[in-house]
Amino acid sequence: xxxxxxxxxxxxxxxxxxxxxxxxxxxxxVSLLGPxxxxxxxxxxxILGTVNSTGTINFCNEDxxxxxxxxxxxxxxxxxxxxxxxxxxLSVYENLYIGSAIRKDREKADREIEEWFNVFPIxxxxxxxxxxxxxxxxxxxxxIARALMGNxxxxxxxxxxxxxxxxxxxxxFELIEKLKAKGITILLVEQNATEAxxxxxxxxxxxSGKIIAHGDRNEILKKGDLMSSLTGVEN
Amino acid sequence: MIDYVVQQxxxxxxxxxxxxxIALGLAIVFSIxxxxxxxxxxVIAIGGYSMMVMAAIxxxxxxxxxxxxxxxxxxxxxxxxRIAFRPVRYADATTGLLTAFGVSLILQNLFLxxxxxxxxxxxxxYFLDWPIKLGTIRISSLQIFETLATLLAILLLVLFLKRSFxxxxxxxxxxDFEMVRLMGIRANRxxxxxxxxxxxxxxIAAIFIIARRGAVDPTLGFNPVLKAFVxxxxxGFGSLPxxxxxxxxxxxxxxxxxxxxxxxxxxxxxAFVFAVIAIILVWRPEGILSPxxxxxxxx
Amino acid sequence: xKIFQSSKSFHQAFWGATLLSFIIALIGLLVIFFGERYHLRxxxxxxxxxxxxxxxxxxxxxxxxxxxxxxxxxxxxxxIAAICVTPVQIKKxxxxxxxxxxxxxxxxxxxxALISLTLTGFLAFLTxxxxxxxxxxxxxxxxxxxxxxxxxxxxxxxxxxxxxxAFFGIPQVFDLTxxxxxxxxxxxxxxxxxxxxxxxxxRASSDDEKSADAMGVNIFKLRLLAWTLGGLILALSGxxxxxxxxxxxxxxxxxxxxFLTLAMLILGGMRSITGAVIGTxxxxxxxxxxxxxxxxxxxxxxxxxxxxxxxxxxxxxxxxIIMVVRNGGLVGNFEIEQVFIKTRKKI
Numbered sequence: 001x002x003x004x005x006x007x008x009x010x011x012x013x014x015x016x017x018x019x020x021x022x023x024x025x026x027x028x029x030v031s032l033l034g035p036x037x038x039x040x041x042x043x044x045x046x047i048l049g050t051v052n053s054t055g056t057i058n059f060c061n062e063d064x065x066x067x068x069x070x071x072x073x074x075x076x077x078x079x080x081x082x083x084x085x086x087x088x089x090l091s092v093y094e095n096l097y098i099g100s101a102i103r104k105d106r107e108k109a110d111r112e113i114e115e116w117f118n119v120f121p122i123x124x125x126x127x128x129x130x131x132x133x134x135x136x137x138x139x140x141x142x143x144i145a146r147a148l149m150g151n152x153x154x155x156x157x158x159x160x161x162x163x164x165x166x167x168x169x170x171x172x173f174e175l176i177e178k179l180k181a182k183g184i185t186i187l188l189v190e191q192n193a194t195e196a197x198x199x200x201x202x203x204x205x206x207x208s209g210k211i212i213a214h215g216d217r218n219e220i221l222k223k224g225d226l227m228s229s230l231t232g233v234e235n
Numbered sequence: 236m237i238d239y240v241v242q243q244x245x246x247x248x249x250x251x252x253x254x255x256x257i258a259l260g261l262a263i264v265f266s267i268x269x270x271x272x273x274x275x276x277x278v279i280a281i282g283g284y285s286m287m288v289m290a291a292i293x294x295x296x297x298x299x300x301x302x303x304x305x306x307x308x309x310x311x312x313x314x315x316x317r318i319a320f321r322p323v324r325y326a327d328a329t330t331g332l333l334t335a336f337g338v339s340l341i342l343q344n345l346f347l348x349x350x351x352x353x354x355x356x357x358x359x360x361y362f363l364d365w366p367i368k369l370g371t372i373r374i375s376s377l378q379i380f381e382t383l384a385t386l387l388a389i390l391l392l393v394l395f396l397k398r399s400f401x402x403x404x405x406x407x408x409x410x411d412f413e414m415v416r417l418m419g420i421r422a423n424r425x426x427x428x429x430x431x432x433x434x435x436x437x438x439i440a441a442i443f444i445i446a447r448r449g450a451v452d453p454t455l456g457f458n459p460v461l462k463a464f465v466x467x468x469x470x471g472f473g474s475l476p477x478x479x480x481x482x483x484x485x486x487x488x489x490x491x492x493x494x495x496x497x498x499x500x501x502x503x504x505x506a507f508v509f510a511v512i513a514i515i516l517v518w519r520p521e522g523i524l525s526p527x528x529x530x531x532x533x534x
Numbered sequence: 535x536k537i538f539q540s541s542k543s544f545h546q547a548f549w550g551a552t553l554l555s556f557i558i559a560l561i562g563l564l565v566i567f568f569g570e571r572y573h574l575r576x577x578x579x580x581x582x583x584x585x586x587x588x589x590x591x592x593x594x595x596x597x598x599x600x601x602x603x604x605x606x607x608x609x610x611x612x613x614i615a616a617i618c619v620t621p622v623q624i625k626k627x628x629x630x631x632x633x634x635x636x637x638x639x640x641x642x643x644x645x646x647a648l649i650s651l652t653l654t655g656f657l658a659f660l661t662x663x664x665x666x667x668x669x670x671x672x673x674x675x676x677x678x679x680x681x682x683x684x685x686x687x688x689x690x691x692x693x694x695x696x697x698x699x700a701f702f703g704i705p706q707v708f709d710l711t712x713x714x715x716x717x718x719x720x721x722x723x724x725x726x727x728x729x730x731x732x733x734x735x736x737r738a739s740s741d742d743e744k745s746a747d748a749m750g751v752n753i754f755k756l757r758l759l760a761w762t763l764g765g766l767i768l769a770l771s772g773x774x775x776x777x778x779x780x781x782x783x784x785x786x787x788x789x790x791x792x793f794l795t796l797a798m799l800i801l802g803g804m805r806s807i808t809g810a811v812i813g814t815x816x817x818x819x820x821x822x823x824x825x826x827x828x829x830x831x832x833x834x835x836x837x838x839x840x841x842x843x844x845x846x847x848x849x850x851x852x853x854x855i856i857m858v859v860r861n862g863g864l865v866g867n868f869e870i871e872q873v874f875i876k877t878r879k880k881i
Contacts, residue, residue, distance in 0.1 A: 098415070333853055338854055340793055341851055345847060513680075521672070
């Protein structure tokens with residue numbers, strides 16, 4: 001479904017991602033792991049078209065590497081960005097409403113908002129409250145819900161557990177597990193490798209802008225020494 | 236004495252209404268794309284010139300002239316965004332500000348070159364202005380219209396921002412423009428809407444300015460925008476409630492200065508008003524109601 | 535106290551300023567020897583504008599905050615010097631109602647200039663206390679406020695400034711040679727300030743306020759320094775203006791002059807002194823051409839219509855085009871000596 005070929009990302013003249021390749025099959029959950037500054041978010045941004053990059057990004061048999069960000073979203077790519085970035089002065093309901101911006105089926109979208117309110121009663125309770133007043137975990141749930149309101153073909157999750165308490169992190173991963181079970185294609189970017197490896201069907205390890213290893217959970221865990229130094233996974 | 240207070244309050248309201256209208260137009264564009272649109276005054280002037288043209292080609296119906304002037308201002312605002320401000324959309328605030336200065340300079344001189352450096356009479360809005368006597372209070376109908384029109388415009392704008400999809404998107408964009416694009420909403424659409432609204436407000440302002448002055452000249456909008464600019468900053472740049480508050484505050488301040496200052500200092504009104512503004516800014520450098528800015532550091 | 539962080543910055547500043555001075559002097563000398571009488575006046579005015587642009591550069595170029603009050607400080611410098619230096623007989627005639635005995639004394643040109651510099655510099659310092667505390671747009675708004683306040687005082691206090699009418703009778707103190715010398719001195723001052731450790735710290739802080747703050751650079755003090763120095767240079771430009779023309783009025787110290795000089799600085803590139811000089815030269819010459827077209831000349835048998843406003847359109851177009859195409863101006867960070875001296879390549 002998503003084929004990234006020979007992708008490099010530049011900030012000005014500085015190259016931060018070096019010619020990487022990876023593939024995400026429909027219905028699978030792929031994780032992109034690595035330490036801070038490895039180029040994970042830059043990779044996500046290049047899929048979204050918010051940074052300068054070279055190489056091709058093929059999504060649903062279409063090369064999207066030259067088209068505008070907004071058009072890529074319309075093709076069915078959704079993002080729950082790092083740091084959550086809820087619209088803090090907008091109400092919870094309005095956040096979800098904006099999330100369905102590209103939808104044509106207004107009524108169905110409205111029903112989905114109700115469904116989300118059933119999944120997260122706390123969001124329903126606070127639906128007219130501004131999103132900035134939610135706790136970090138609630139904001140993360142809102143961000144994921146907002147991204148799914150666009151009815152995406154693929155969901156990009158950038159560091160969903162960042163800065164959350166362990167209990168909340170657990171809930172977030174449970175949610176991702178559920179989404180996966182529903183058959184939603186997911187690209188998960190994480191520093192919390194233990195959890196991410198459990199979830200993902202296939203993983204890529206990124207360091208200094210290069211893919212240094214890839215495989216399923218067992219294959220990655222075999223390369224134990226490399227792994228523990230990079231991501232802190234215990235054997 | 237009470238009469239005097241009421242009278243001056245009404246004066247302050249109508250002054251303030253005009254500034255609030257223009258300041259809102261500046262603030263809505265600034266809140267979305269961080270552009271200080273100094274060329275807003277020339278959008279007002281276009282409204283004025285379009286009335287001149289319509290009067291010249293024998294449109295007598297005031298509704299047509301009013302709608303036409305507002306339409307002209309909206310088109311002008313959208314046009315300016317397209318040709319001048321889109322290239323500097325993601326540039327820093329200084330670049331945007333200076334670009335807007337340049338655009339303002341070009342337009343003012345174009346009016347001068349193509350029309351006339353002198354004021355040209357436009358009397359088609361005089362019908363809005365007749366004296367009203369309430370007991371001993373004497374006011375002009377124009378003041379009432381202006382205050383009401385401004386309040387109505389603010390009300391409609393609030394409704395638009397709260398209820399409509401584009402309105403909500405615009406509020407979202409003022410917090411995190413890129414995130415709005417990441418929701419699949421076209422940046423061009425949001426920004427064009429912001430400019431259209433600012434043009435609409437400028438057009439309404441133009442009608443009242445022309446109704447009061449009865450003439451249009453190349454600098455028609457320059458001084459009002461200068462004041463509205465100040466109103467925005469005092470209220471908190473980019474905050475829409477701040478723009479309205481700043482506008483009315485400025486109106487009150489101006490009328491207050493006219494009341495307090497002795498006759499011979501009347502010409503110095505602006506100097507005192509600006510001095511008070513400078514002091515307010517020292518007290519609150521970000522303005523009275525500065526908007527919250529929350530943006531992610533990455534992407 | 536050390537002014538320069540390294541001898542290299544001193545050398546760069548010195549050679550850069552010398553080269554620019556050479557160009558400036560050359561143009562002046564050519565005009566002195568070959569120019570017509572009416573040229574002298576135009577060229578003198580251009581040198582005054584060069585001083586204004588340099589004064590503007592000292593603050594804007596180093597802090598990246600748009601200043602629009604420069605013409606007000608120029609006006610203050612001009613009026614204060616004019617009031618001091620104009621003979622009592624003339625002042626009795628032109629300012630019969632002047633308060634505080636302003637029309638009862640006269641001073642020599644040097645004392646008048648010094649008083650003007652001191653007072654304007656002090657006003658710059660006072661306003662600077664406000665300006666430096668504000669960021670970006672807030673600061674720009676206050677500079678507009680200063681411009682409006684000063685202008686309405688000029689216009690309204692006709693008993694001191696004569697408002698729209700001409701303040702006349704100022705003795706002619708300077709000629710073209712004097713202003714060439716002054717321009718050269720100011721080029722050196724502006725360039726030395728740019729390369730001084732204060733200038734370097736300021737430019738660093740304009741790029742990244744927070745980190746400069748963290749490194750212990752006191753931005754407020756440095757900005758205040760730049761603002762006051764700029765104010766002094768602007769006062770000097772006003773003095774030069776008054777000391778040559780003999781009559782001044784409030785009109786030229788307002789928005790149109792603000793835009794003119796701003797366009798000069800932006801065209802060349804506000805971050806460099808070379809840019810300021812180049813911008814001034816280009817706009818001065820370019821505008822003469824445009825003004826010629828404005829009057830409706832006959833060229834090659836073609837009669838052009840009178841086109842009032844053309845110069846304003848040209849200035850506006852220069853500002854917009856530069857901002858859109860190349861917002862660092864023609865030369866960006868480049869300084870003239872880099873043609874000859876190899877400097878560290880910047881990323």
